Amino acid sequence: MAHIQVHRDDIDLDEPTLVEGLPGLGLVGKIAADHLVDVYDMEYYAACHCDGLPEIAVYAEGDPTVRPPVRIYADADEDLLVLQSDAPVSPSGATEFAGCLVSWFDANDVTPLFLSGMAAEQDGEPPAVYGISTGDGASMLTDADIEHPSQAGAITGPTGALIHEAQRTGLTGVGLVVEADRQFPDPAAARAVLQTAIGPLGDFQVDTEALVEQADQIAEAKQRLAEQLEASEDDSTSARPLGMYQ
Amino acid sequence: MAHIQVHRDDIDLDEPTLVEGLPGLGLVGKIAADHLVDVYDMEYYAACHCDGLPEIAVYAEGDPTVRPPVRIYADADEDLLVLQSDAPVSPSGATEFAGCLVSWFDANDVTPLFLSGMAAEQDGEPPAVYGISTGDGASMLTDADIEHPSQAGAITGPTGALIHEAQRTGLTGVGLVVEADRQFPDPAAARAVLQTAIGPLGDFQVDTEALVEQADQIAEAKQRLAEQLEASEDDSTSARPLGMYQ
Amino acid sequence: MAHIQVHRDDIDLDEPTLVEGLPGLGLVGKIAADHLVDVYDMEYYAACHCDGLPEIAVYAEGDPTVRPPVRIYADADEDLLVLQSDAPVSPSGATEFAGCLVSWFDANDVTPLFLSGMAAEQDGEPPAVYGISTGDGASMLTDADIEHPSQAGAITGPTGALIHEAQRTGLTGVGLVVEADRQFPDPAAARAVLQTAIGPLGDFQVDTEALVEQADQIAEAKQRLAEQLEASEDDSTSARPLGMYQ
Amino acid sequence: MAHIQVHRDDIDLDEPTLVEGLPGLGLVGKIAADHLVDVYDMEYYAACHCDGLPEIAVYAEGDPTVRPPVRIYADADEDLLVLQSDAPVSPSGATEFAGCLVSWFDANDVTPLFLSGMAAEQDGEPPAVYGISTGDGASMLTDADIEHPSQAGAITGPTGALIHEAQRTGLTGVGLVVEADRQFPDPAAARAVLQTAIGPLGDFQVDTEALVEQADQIAEAKQRLAEQLEASEDDSTSARPLGMYQ
């Protein structure tokens, strides 16, 4: 039953770019992905029903429609897809998820942009961003003027599994690594990767002013996040609010 | 062997509504479901023999008949089904259970009402209730005048898996989220969801006075529950009493 | 390979009654079953080679013959079978074991009497016994004048799985619940269930005087049991003595 | 791929006896088996490649040839086989191992002698030895004048699984239980079982003087064993010396 279930065949896409937004270090990917969905008012395009994903029921404020926790949003004008997730992918399910998602990318001519934070000291400098590539992605990095890695590294977790699978199968894609806060959501890092890499790669310019303004909200969210992580250890049935930067 | 085993084919139902009563936060679902079985003197209609359910032998006071721990009760007059459970569904078995139950709903034209508590401070206000939907359930919420979610959220656990599966397969259903006590059985929350949502959705009016009167029994039950939870860690064979609000 | 291996086809049985003696609360079942094997000098009739049972080699004092840990004994005169176990059935293996054993009961017209202790305060009163039933077992309880449950309850563990499976498949059987000591072997409870329920159900009268007399031995056995439980955490090969009421 | 791989088809055996030497309580089996290999200068006859056995590379002093950790040695003159193991068999792999080995015994007319220590106080008396049997092994015990068990008991662990499997399939074999030190290697117990049971059963007389003389080495080995057990918790690659009585 594992598959990507598209329910908006009416949205016309031509070799789209996909921005991957799984929760990870600094929540960089999730913040950037959620921001794109918000700014472009993107349409809920497809549900991810891959084995290994959490089976929970998610809903939005003011809208009774139940949605799965991992979804793809689309914008036909920008030929853009965004992978949005409301829950972490478990390490044990990462292999299944990577195979399920990357094979869909391949079958639908999707070029993925994978995102990962990298722990760094906060030194007042803007966070560094560099790019890595799978398939023929190296030329994309050159065309978008994105720097090569300044040191060797490894990307682990679900995003690491996705990039590994793209490499294994030869799918053209790009991974973007950005310095970020190790412990808390880092909208500044998300802004940096949107401005210096995702925009140039996807050939669009996205307004990121909101990310700056939301600094205060982030401070509040830090507190909320801590509480949610604590609560998530309970396996019995309950509904709980989804914060902006869960 | 996983299936729903109906042994009362003589009971005639026509596109029935089912109230799900799995144990969860505040035991809201279990209290509401057990109350319906009691008030309408519902018939034991079907046994749930889905993989992942606990294999224990359950019996009632004064009746020697052994029953499975998860059962469906029926009332032909109200075209009503209730899912009653005497034991928690383990998280690892939730996927199997959800597939088993939702496919039976689908094959038998059952419209499920899923119930979940949501932790809230006790502030003297009546507990808020709001509805979410799968398939074509949104219009049911509108017809019954049930509010939309006041904030985004996620339902986890076995009930979350059931709603997720209903959403995935497109089955029309409704989820009802009610503010409830995080730690103890909350008959007031169960009463609220029965009066403001289940009644209107099922097109019947149920007397909930008993729930108010049982407040004292609940206080006693709190103590009993704590003892039972402690005892449930023992895996060797033993019989133990089933309290009213286990 | 899972099956019941009968090696005494020469023993003639006609719709026999089987007394189940798995270790459980108060060791009620094991004490009662072992007592029957002893009093009627029953023959070793069949070996249980069901998946999930411990693979250990068991032997008796003065007899070099190795036997499996879970065995069935027979007495043709009383048309009686007893299930004797020298080791606990692990919770994870209970499902396999229940399916294996109950299908054999069904195929050989065996009517099982399942036994379970229920924790109770020692109040000087004789331990209460009540009966529950699967299939058409309710009339057996009535004929033998056995009380109905005085409160709702659930039987867990391997015996719970056996009764659950009998219920699921519709096999006629009886479960006997007796108040017993939660922590130590309780021959008084075993005696009560033999006198007030097993005897009447199986249509025989068994001398239980030995159980009274063995009270002193039990006191000693308490100490031995504590030592054995401690030793059983070691998985390497070793032989260890099997006490009377292990 | 699970099988016993014989690479010395040139060694001629006729219904041989096999002495099992898996590590267990007091290392009785391992000490006795290693002693036989040493005294009779036995040939490395077959490799055990059963599922569940540890996949490590073993080598001997002064000989570069890599060998598997569980091996069978042969001596044509005495029609004797010895099962030697340099590593413990994990409890989870014991079932697979028992099936693999016992079916080979059966196919090659091998009569196994299984060995197990039984914890006993050191009281100055020579350690007691008694025998148990599977298949038609009881007459072997009688012929060799080996005592019957002085109390009921159970043999657990890998050796228990082997005897259980021999019993289940009806293979003729013998189990020898000897009182031994619970915590340290016990060459005196190994000597007792060699002299009073293995020799008479296998129809040979083995010089066990070396076991007495090695008492001092054992004392040193106690210290080495403690260190090795500690080291064995590390799963990364490393070579480590194999002591005499590992």
Next chain:
Amino acid sequence: MAHIQVHRDDIDLDEPTLVEGLPGLGLVGKIAADHLVDVYDMEYYAACHCDGLPEIAVYAEGDPTVRPPVRIYADADEDLLVLQSDAPVSPSGATEFAGCLVSWFDANDVTPLFLSGMAAEQDGEPPAVYGISTGDGASMLTDADIEHPSQAGAITGPTGALIHEAQRTGLTGVGLVVEADRQFPDPAAARAVLQTAIGPLGDFQVDTEALVEQADQIAEAKQRLAEQLEASEDDSTSARPLGMYQ
């Protein structure tokens, strides 16, 4: 999908020797292997996509190309292959990995040299090196004048599984055991095994001066390693730098 994926069919090899460089005690294998890749400027030849290997995305400084964590490098002039790994192979995956890799060795006429450190006291003496063999490897040891084991031993972990599999299938190969530091990377041990064993076996002389000079870098790396090991317990997505001797 488990296989070795060669993407440089243009490199011509004739019965090549392979130096295995999995992380193990003292990182001896990894240091020696990485040194060979560096000195001979070896080409990235094949990716290891065996089941059980970690699915992470690895990249080098200044090069955006994503690579898998376990790779084979080649040098046609020396007929040399090197197995390089940037991440440990988990014990549970070692069996799958060993079968995958050794069958490829067999199919491609590869003669493997396996490397393992052995804990030893630092006594000022040059670290001892001795060799073990599988298949017809013993004559290779003689020709290269490599000593036999000075004591019995066992090689565990992934390298132990590889040697075990080579032994099981009869593949000709050599294992080299060298005394090394138990806790920290030991380039002196790597140098010793390169000079006294790998060079003579592979019929080449490799400059190892750099290993001496890097002593200072190692001291720094010790600190970095400790930090990385700590960080590796986190399963969420993140990029992290790969140190020289990770």
